[in-house]
Amino acid sequence: MKILSCKQQREADAYTISHESILSINLMEKAASLITDAICRRWDKARRMIVFAGAGNNGGDALAVARMLFLKHYPVEVVFFNVTGKISEECLTNIRRLKECGFANFTEVSSQFDPPKLTRNDIVIDGLFGAGLNKPLSGGFAAVVQYINASQSTVVSIDTPSGLMGEDNTYNVRQNIIQADLTLTIQLPKLSFLFAENEEYVGEWEVLDIGTSQEFMKNVTTPYYITEEAKVRSLIRPYKKFAHKGMRGHGLLIAGSYGMGGAAVMAAQACMRSGIGRLTVHTPICNHNLVQTLVPQATVEDDLHERFFAEPTDLDNYQAIAIGPGLGQEEITAKTTIEQLDSCYVPTVLDADALNNLSVYRNFLNRVPKQAILTPHVKELERLVGRCSNSYERLSKAKELSSYLQCYIVLKGAWTTIITPEGNCYFNPTGNPGMATGGSGDVLTGILLALLAQGYPQEAACRLGVYVHGLAGDIARERQGVISMNAADIIEALPEAWKKLTETK
Numbered sequence: 001m002k003i004l005s006c007k008q009q010r011e012a013d014a015y016t017i018s019h020e021s022i023l024s025i026n027l028m029e030k031a032a033s034l035i036t037d038a039i040c041r042r043w044d045k046a047r048r049m050i051v052f053a054g055a056g057n058n059g060g061d062a063l064a065v066a067r068m069l070f071l072k073h074y075p076v077e078v079v080f081f082n083v084t085g086k087i088s089e090e091c092l093t094n095i096r097r098l099k100e101c102g103f104a105n106f107t108e109v110s111s112q113f114d115p116p117k118l119t120r121n122d123i124v125i126d127g128l129f130g131a132g133l134n135k136p137l138s139g140g141f142a143a144v145v146q147y148i149n150a151s152q153s154t155v156v157s158i159d160t161p162s163g164l165m166g167e168d169n170t171y172n173v174r175q176n177i178i179q180a181d182l183t184l185t186i187q188l189p190k191l192s193f194l195f196a197e198n199e200e201y202v203g204e205w206e207v208l209d210i211g212t213s214q215e216f217m218k219n220v221t222t223p224y225y226i227t228e229e230a231k232v233r234s235l236i237r238p239y240k241k242f243a244h245k246g247m248r249g250h251g252l253l254i255a256g257s258y259g260m261g262g263a264a265v266m267a268a269q270a271c272m273r274s275g276i277g278r279l280t281v282h283t284p285i286c287n288h289n290l291v292q293t294l295v296p297q298a299t300v301e302d303d304l305h306e307r308f309f310a311e312p313t314d315l316d317n318y319q320a321i322a323i324g325p326g327l328g329q330e331e332i333t334a335k336t337t338i339e340q341l342d343s344c345y346v347p348t349v350l351d352a353d354a355l356n357n358l359s360v361y362r363n364f365l366n367r368v369p370k371q372a373i374l375t376p377h378v379k380e381l382e383r384l385v386g387r388c389s390n391s392y393e394r395l396s397k398a399k400e401l402s403s404y405l406q407c408y409i410v411l412k413g414a415w416t417t418i419i420t421p422e423g424n425c426y427f428n429p430t431g432n433p434g435m436a437t438g439g440s441g442d443v444l445t446g447i448l449l450a451l452l453a454q455g456y457p458q459e460a461a462c463r464l465g466v467y468v469h470g471l472a473g474d475i476a477r478e479r480q481g482v483i484s485m486n487a488a489d490i491i492e493a494l495p496e497a498w499k500k501l502t503e504t505k
Ligand SMILES: NC(=O)C1=CN([C@@H]2O[C@H](COP(=O)(O)OP(=O)(O)OC[C@H]3O[C@@H](n4cnc5c(N)ncnc54)[C@H](O)[C@@H]3O)[C@@H](O)[C@H]2O)[C@@H](O)CC1
Pocket: 010, 013, 014, 023, 024, 025, 027, 028, 031, 032, 054, 055, 056, 057, 058, 059, 061, 088, 090, 128, 129, 130, 131, 132, 133, 134, 135, 136, 137, 138, 141, 158, 159, 160, 186, 210
């Protein structure tokens, strides 16, 4: 699914209106009817609906919703802000239609404003600004937003919380953004909805399909996508009847150190559950028995060192390599990691301490093999690119790094983002907060290694691997609950996740 900028969303509306012989006012009517349905599904007529409408088309939506709710006998009040005297045509039509229904609870505000008392029982419908917002809110609108935010009422935003920019909120004034409980967004989510720090504004969100032109959607270009299940399914390659383990690749996992053998075990177990033919785990001597016992399917290759990764190994026999889980940050390990990079001629995953070690020796960053997959979480990425004040800035810096190194970055978190060297960003919809616990990342590394060893191209491996990792996390949550689930449960859920993605529907 593509994610469009607000400017593109307005272009999509305009294109749909001119090419699909639908009038602008009717497109708005469609949006309003879907919004009204979503509201009526959640709240009954015991709740008073207080509609705050601006003078643009977001306000037009809100006024149409007010009419529809009024005709369904909900108690409705409207506060309409006409500050500049410039009212959009569709907004004007909806004021007229509302009044023609005999609706009288209508307050028009042009300057001074005595706000309605808002109670816990009220539903505020926020139709002040949508995709047309072009600067942070200030003055009277900021005061209205702060008044709504300070109330106990439930807030439903139309299209976007008023005051929130669709993409970059670096220079926004955060206290002047509506804090919605629910955002009913039209056609597509906005990029800013996918950023952690905006959760307090967007709340829960639902996408309403108003039938934007398919042709426009097909042709419009954007670097931002949400990965959908159908796409992921289409990436999976079926096994041939005569498959043998040689065809499914041999991978090498360089992982573990004294006290962190578990990371090597979890990555290896996840790898063995993701279709790899053969796996060798290179780990310090102290972890030999642990890995051999807990992952009997894998071969163990001992490092020369008792406790740390201290000697680069021969990579000739492998189709893919993963370096990082539980490696530790001993100086000898950091130097060995960098040395090892020089012989990584096959697809490579760099995770956890491989990245931390690189961030200490940033002048060696250009030794990262081209097309490598880096899987940092937010802190690991910031160690590489510097502190970022928000997710948009972080994403921009990750894009720069990915382009500079010509590598793939899997930025882990809610909506894990896969950034390609060409600058495309794929947001992953699966997964849950129960996965924010030690070992989850090691599991992902194991999955990615398995996919690369089987010959999946890097982009497909990232999109498929991250999706199935999140799906296994969601299954683990079902089984164990969000509090108790841990990385071992994600591994245990992998077979069901893979099965789910390969079964015909
Ligand atoms: N037929 C259509 O065009 C449709 C439009 N839709 C709605 O239309 C919305 C977009 O409408 P508009 O483009 O009219 O824009 P908005 O209603 O979001 O904003 C209206 C106007 O506010 C002014 N403004 C922007 N930032 C401001 C600020 N900080 N302080 C004060 N004034 C400011 C601008 O002049 C802007 O054009 C969407 O978000 C969606 O809700 C949907 O109903 C779908 C159909």
